[in-house]
Amino acid sequence: MDQPARKVLxxxxxxDIREFLQYNLxxxxxxxxxxxxxxxxxxxxxxxxxxLIVLDVMMPKKSGVEVCQLLRSQSAFxxxxxxxxxxxxxxGSHIKGLENGADDYIGKPISPKVLVSRINALFRRLSKPKxxxxxxxxxxxxxxxxxxxxxxxxxxxxxxxxxxxxLLAHRPGxxxxxxxxxxxxxxxxxxxxxxxxxxxxxxxxQKLGVDCITTVKGVGYKFEL
Amino acid sequence: MDQPARKVLxxxxxxDIREFLQYNLxxxxxxxxxxxxxxxxxxxxxxxxxxLIVLDVMMPKKSGVEVCQLLRSQSAFxxxxxxxxxxxxxxGSHIKGLENGADDYIGKPISPKVLVSRINALFRRLSKPKxxxxxxxxxxxxxxxxxxxxxxxxxxxxxxxxxxxxLLAHRPGxxxxxxxxxxxxxxxxxxxxxxxxxxxxxxxxQKLGVDCITTVKGVGYKFEL
DNA sequence: TGCAGAGTTAATAATAACTTAATATTTAAA
DNA sequence: TTTAAATATTAAGTTATTATTAACTCTGCA
Numbered sequence: 001m002d003q004p005a006r007k008v009l010x011x012x013x014x015x016d017i018r019e020f021l022q023y024n025l026x027x028x029x030x031x032x033x034x035x036x037x038x039x040x041x042x043x044x045x046x047x048x049x050x051x052l053i054v055l056d057v058m059m060p061k062k063s064g065v066e067v068c069q070l071l072r073s074q075s076a077f078x079x080x081x082x083x084x085x086x087x088x089x090x091x092g093s094h095i096k097g098l099e100n101g102a103d104d105y106i107g108k109p110i111s112p113k114v115l116v117s118r119i120n121a122l123f124r125r126l127s128k129p130k131x132x133x134x135x136x137x138x139x140x141x142x143x144x145x146x147x148x149x150x151x152x153x154x155x156x157x158x159x160x161x162x163x164x165x166x167l168l169a170h171r172p173g174x175x176x177x178x179x180x181x182x183x184x185x186x187x188x189x190x191x192x193x194x195x196x197x198x199x200x201x202x203x204x205x206q207k208l209g210v211d212c213i214t215t216v217k218g219v220g221y222k223f224e225l
Numbered sequence: 226m227d228q229p230a231r232k233v234l235x236x237x238x239x240x241d242i243r244e245f246l247q248y249n250l251x252x253x254x255x256x257x258x259x260x261x262x263x264x265x266x267x268x269x270x271x272x273x274x275x276x277l278i279v280l281d282v283m284m285p286k287k288s289g290v291e292v293c294q295l296l297r298s299q300s301a302f303x304x305x306x307x308x309x310x311x312x313x314x315x316x317g318s319h320i321k322g323l324e325n326g327a328d329d330y331i332g333k334p335i336s337p338k339v340l341v342s343r344i345n346a347l348f349r350r351l352s353k354p355k356x357x358x359x360x361x362x363x364x365x366x367x368x369x370x371x372x373x374x375x376x377x378x379x380x381x382x383x384x385x386x387x388x389x390x391x392l393l394a395h396r397p398g399x400x401x402x403x404x405x406x407x408x409x410x411x412x413x414x415x416x417x418x419x420x421x422x423x424x425x426x427x428x429x430x431q432k433l434g435v436d437c438i439t440t441v442k443g444v445g446y447k448f449e450l
Numbered sequence: 451t452g453c454a455g456a457g458t459t460a461a462t463a464a465t466a467a468c469t470t471a472a473t474a475t476t477t478a479a480a
Numbered sequence: 481t482t483t484a485a486a487t488a489t490t491a492a493g494t495t496a497t498t499a500t501t502a503a504c505t506c507t508g509c510a
Contacts, residue, residue: 043416047404145398146441158467159443196469198487217477217486383456421458423498442466442497 005031006123007048011041011067012056012085017108021054024112025119038062045071045080052081052122054106068102081122136172137225139212141165150208160185161204164197168213168223177220197221231348232273234258236266236292237281237310242333246279249337250344263287270296270305277306277347279331293327306347361394362450364437373433380432385410389422390429393438393448402445422446 008030010021015036022032033048035041039061045053053071055064062070064084071077084105104122106115134141140149146162148155157165163185168176181197182190201221205213214222233255235246240261247257258273260266264286270278278296280289287295289309296302309330329347331340359366365374371387373380382390388410393401401409406422426446430438439447 047407049404144400145447146400146444147398159441160468192468193470195471195487199469199489202488202490215487385457417457418459420460420498423500424458427499427501440466440498 005029006052007031007033007050008119009033009035009041009045009048009050009053011035011038011054011059011064013037013059014056017056017085020112021115024115028116028120030119036060038064038067041067042070045077050080052083052119054083054085055102056085058087083119083122134166134169136169136212136223139169139208139210139225141169148208150210155207157204157207161200161207164200165204165213165223168221172223172225175216175220175222181220231277232256232258232275233344234260234266234270234273234275234278236260236263236279236284236289238262238284239281242281242310245337246340249340253341253345255344261285263289263292266292267295270302275305277308277344279308279310280327281310283312308344308347359391359394361397361437361448364394364433364435364450366391366394375433375435382429382432386425386429386432389425390433390438390448393446397448397450400441400445400447406445
């Protein structure tokens, strides 16, 4: 059985362009969704969680640049590939796009071949392996089931606890600074006190019953058995 | 409303009839495509993969009957609903159509109401999820009839309830995010509130009487016994 | 026409998750 | 050894998320 098809969301107000992209990317095996303005793009992006989003710079409701900014401010889209679609003559806009977190830009008009190869290249370059089951010693962490088992015994962790443990455990031995932890688990928009991390660490230690998280005083925490 | 809009392909050589059908079926929420002869019908059917095809019996290039035969010989169209469109006076042709794999026939002329209700009825009757019976522990889930049995006792679920349960149960243990659930069960075109999921989950739990759906707070739901 | 069921929403209640604050303990440097 | 800084622990306070219920719409159907 092969992977689920990669999902691509196309946002452009011109039906011709939507159809052009949709046709060519579908033929390439991508699962394609479309939106006709900025608001719809945001709404669908949230729902569909696409792997790649193509945003026309000029769109009704919200411009591609705005949409890009809004998406990038949400941690759910930190790994989503965003491509801006610009008319070749509107010179500065692609730069603006890149500054706002886009991964690439494509100028209109574009040939089907170039389009497809650019998109393929982006996936090759940027797509990260999906999260998988983590096995460290006797501990197994399964993000798909949101379950942690120790010696075969299943232990349920709350969301933040789970994410924190996963972060630490996916690179055993490496020390994570408190800042890093806050960024990865809480996101950089959220502000919480430092004690919050401690409390979560404590709960994990308590629930797992195994001493696998080491404090590195003045620095952070690391996972090791 | 459910799923992305259903696609209907209309093949008839008379522009008036095409427009009549297109207008009435579009108004009903279907996504309508048209073709004006048999060859075009075949070509578009392949490209569009419609859920339902209306074929006029008398068409240039290839007759509806021929098109029907050709489509049915391809596995990609084995589940496509095919309706033949016949003039009332040409008596034997609908029988020929049915012999050749059509699911129904509609006589011309036809009123908009009747047309729409016939098409709707066909979808209700024929477009079933063609998936297999699922057995998980003491629970057995039968997609053919939207029936679930627990300890041999049959319980009937509504469509959405069933689809939701089926989604969760076909991968026991795996957590489905609310987004995923919305996508899979409601389709990405439909916008419904988050509480809707809860209500359906509740009904399933209530009807089954077995605690098999676990809430993963802040994440989603999973099926497990 | 009105009933029945499916589906949705909205309002409120319940609960689990998360955060904070206060206090205790540990750690490492002076 | 002392001391200050950092972390651990605990309990309590807040918030966010889900559960529940009831009402409302829509559609099909007797």
